[in-house]
Amino acid sequence: QDFIIDDNLFASEYYSIYGEIYHKIENFNKSDEYYDLSLSYNNENVYVLNNYSYYLSLRGEKLELALDMTRLCNELTTNNPNSSFLDTYAWVLYKLNLFDKAKAQIEKAIKLEANSSTLFDHYGDILFKLGDKTGALSEWQRALSIDPQKNEIRNKIIENE
Numbered sequence: 001q002d003f004i005i006d007d008n009l010f011a012s013e014y015y016s017i018y019g020e021i022y023h024k025i026e027n028f029n030k031s032d033e034y035y036d037l038s039l040s041y042n043n044e045n046v047y048v049l050n051n052y053s054y055y056l057s058l059r060g061e062k063l064e065l066a067l068d069m070t071r072l073c074n075e076l077t078t079n080n081p082n083s084s085f086l087d088t089y090a091w092v093l094y095k096l097n098l099f100d101k102a103k104a105q106i107e108k109a110i111k112l113e114a115n116s117s118t119l120f121d122h123y124g125d126i127l128f129k130l131g132d133k134t135g136a137l138s139e140w141q142r143a144l145s146i147d148p149q150k151n152e153i154r155n156k157i158i159e160n161e
Helices: 008-024 028-041 046-059 063-076 083-095 099-112 117-129 133-146 151-160
Strands: none
Touching (some): 008 046, 046 063, 046 083, 083 099
């Protein structure tokens, strides 16, 4: 960090790598610090907007910031939607207990990517919160059929059958 980077896009990518590394080793304060720094150089870095907001949602922290970032990320990719970005949007909405809005976003994601265990798992979670236990079980079964190694999904099915 003792050198000067005079290309903002490069600087944003550079600092985002540190954000990712610190996230992986669970030093979330440093991770957030580097993601903030990355966005200070390029506030439209869609991968940083997506990953940072998803990580915040997983931690249940700064959810309003996460919502702003994922909303911007998806606005920036309107012409070329990304299922992962839509999933993040849905998951942040889910964490904010906005289940109807989360359902709309996850359904958009599934239209783009119909073979993702994570998407169907999240869809099941959202349907469950909306009171559709049958639908939730069906989506969790789909998720498990794609990735049979996911014991946490298997456990949800067992607990709710």
